[in-house]
Amino acid sequence: MLRTHYSNEVSKKDYGKKIAIAGWIEEIRNLGGIAFIILRDRYGRMQVTAIKKQNPELFKELVSLSRESVIAARGICQENEKVRNGWELLIEEMEVLSHADTPLPMGVVDKVNVDFDTRLDNRIIDLRRDETKAIFMIRHAFIGFASEYLRKKGFIEVHTPKITAASSEGGTEVFRIDYFGKPAYLVQSPQLYKQMLMASGLDRVYEIAWYFRAEEHDTSRHLNESTAIDIEMAFIESEEEVMRVAEEMTEYAIQKIMNECSNELEILHAKIDAPSVPYPRITYDEVVEILQKEIDFKWGEDLGTDEENLLAEKLDYELYFITKFPVEAKPFYAMFDGKYARAFDLEFKGMEIASGAQRIHDYELLIKRMDELGMNKENFADYLKAFRYGMPPHGGFGYGIERFLMRLLNLKNIRECILFPRDRKRLRP
Ligand code: AMO
Numbered sequence: 001m002l003r004t005h006y007s008n009e010v011s012k013k014d015y016g017k018k019i020a021i022a023g024w025i026e027e028i029r030n031l032g033g034i035a036f037i038i039l040r041d042r043y044g045r046m047q048v049t050a051i052k053k054q055n056p057e058l059f060k061e062l063v064s065l066s067r068e069s070v071i072a073a074r075g076i077c078q079e080n081e082k083v084r085n086g087w088e089l090l091i092e093e094m095e096v097l098s099h100a101d102t103p104l105p106m107g108v109v110d111k112v113n114v115d116f117d118t119r120l121d122n123r124i125i126d127l128r129r130d131e132t133k134a135i136f137m138i139r140h141a142f143i144g145f146a147s148e149y150l151r152k153k154g155f156i157e158v159h160t161p162k163i164t165a166a167s168s169e170g171g172t173e174v175f176r177i178d179y180f181g182k183p184a185y186l187v188q189s190p191q192l193y194k195q196m197l198m199a200s201g202l203d204r205v206y207e208i209a210w211y212f213r214a215e216e217h218d219t220s221r222h223l224n225e226s227t228a229i230d231i232e233m234a235f236i237e238s239e240e241e242v243m244r245v246a247e248e249m250t251e252y253a254i255q256k257i258m259n260e261c262s263n264e265l266e267i268l269h270a271k272i273d274a275p276s277v278p279y280p281r282i283t284y285d286e287v288v289e290i291l292q293k294e295i296d297f298k299w300g301e302d303l304g305t306d307e308e309n310l311l312a313e314k315l316d317y318e319l320y321f322i323t324k325f326p327v328e329a330k331p332f333y334a335m336f337d338g339k340y341a342r343a344f345d346l347e348f349k350g351m352e353i354a355s356g357a358q359r360i361h362d363y364e365l366l367i368k369r370m371d372e373l374g375m376n377k378e379n380f381a382d383y384l385k386a387f388r389y390g391m392p393p394h395g396g397f398g399y400g401i402e403r404f405l406m407r408l409l410n411l412k413n414i415r416e417c418i419l420f421p422r423d424r425k426r427l428r429p
Contacts, residue, residue: 006042007046022039058092066100072094072095121428138268158194158202174214189228191398198391232395234392254408329343330357335359357395
């Protein structure tokens with residue numbers, strides 16, 4: 001066995017016993033007769049101590065290794081109060097599992113600031129840094145807790161196609177691909193499929209979804225490939241029921257993250273306020289009123305980054321819904337009352353992290369709406385078919401995972417929250 005213990009698994013009962021540890025060499029301090037090696041594994045760091053006269057060959061090999069080489073070390077686990085975790089390994093045997101090339105393209109522990117592009121170009125090494133790892137541990141936790149909440153509420157996890165013949169959120173911002181000689185698209189969201197599923201009798205579904213959007217943005221809050229938690233639920237009376245799921249899921253996940261990810265939050269210096277539900281609801285009309293006191297803003301316009309920031313400055317809370325948008329501001333599938341769509345955005349510190357709506361479930365009304373918008377219904381034949389044989393009232397939301405994390409952890413760039421970001425300039429690694 002290469003490893004009997006991870007760094008965090010060693011306890012007093014192991015002192016004096018032989019153990020095996022493994023990981024990356026972070027630091028080598030060679031004092032001549034004795035050398036101290038800091039070895040890093042998934043959970044932390046440990047000290048390996050080598051004494052030259054005990055085994056000169058092993059000592060020589062160990063101190064000549066390059067930083068970030070991977071070794072497995074066996075020896076006696078010995079109590080040592082001077083070492084941070086209270087013990088060290090007195091090395092007796094070693095297996096070099098992999099030599100790291102030099103120089104490293106970026107440092108792992110160096111305090112010098114590495115620029116963001118270098119970090120992304122070397123993402124695997126970047127992930128060895130505590131801060132980067134902490135973000136992805138919290139991402140993992142968030143998805144787990146959100147799923148846990150949804151499953152408790154009767155949502156089942158589904159996976160819908162990512163290659164499709166029709167686009168859901170608008171025609172131009174799609175990646176076109178060649179599908180055996182026929183045109184196809186990468187989905188912008190699971191929108192059409194999750195709605196279709198509401199006619200299946202499954203009633204409540206969720207998906208950890210991939211969004212592909214060929215938007216030409218180059219901002220700190222947009223990605224061309226992003227992930228979301230998408231839900232759809234049937235037999236609702238209004239979008240209020242959907243909003244309740246969005247806010248309760250958020251509250252549940254934040255609480256759990258605070259309880260179970262305190263180490264990671266500390267590494268990231270993230271201080272979290274966990275507001276209780278219900279989150280405030282502000283109508284679009286109220287937003288317009290607030291904005292018009294400050295800037296020139298017309299009813300019907302979209303809220304851009306500047307407007308969202310300004311609004312956040314004027315409000316005292318971090319998490320809130322904007323409701324009752326103008327119909328024109330929302331996609332064709334949103335249900336409406338007169339000039340207002342039954343749609344909402346969930347805002348977190350001045351940025352939209354989720355949006356959703358009650359949908360049009362009546363086939364005739366949907367056709368009418370698509371005609372008004374001049375949409376080509378043939379492209380939506382399969383979607384429309386699902387509305388013809390019994391479709392209950394329904395609604396749902398799409399909740400950006402990277403956007404949520406960015407705000408929760410106060411990160412400046414959304415690219416911090418996805419392993420291998422895709423943007424207009426970045427298709428690698
Ligand atoms: P929308 O287009 O608002 O709605 O997307 C839902 C949420 O997904 C995130 N998001 C993005 N994150 C990063 N980069 C992007 N380019 C990007 N685009 C979207 C945001 C956003 O709030 N079908 C509807 C949802 C629904 O009604 O169920 C939709 O896709 O956090």
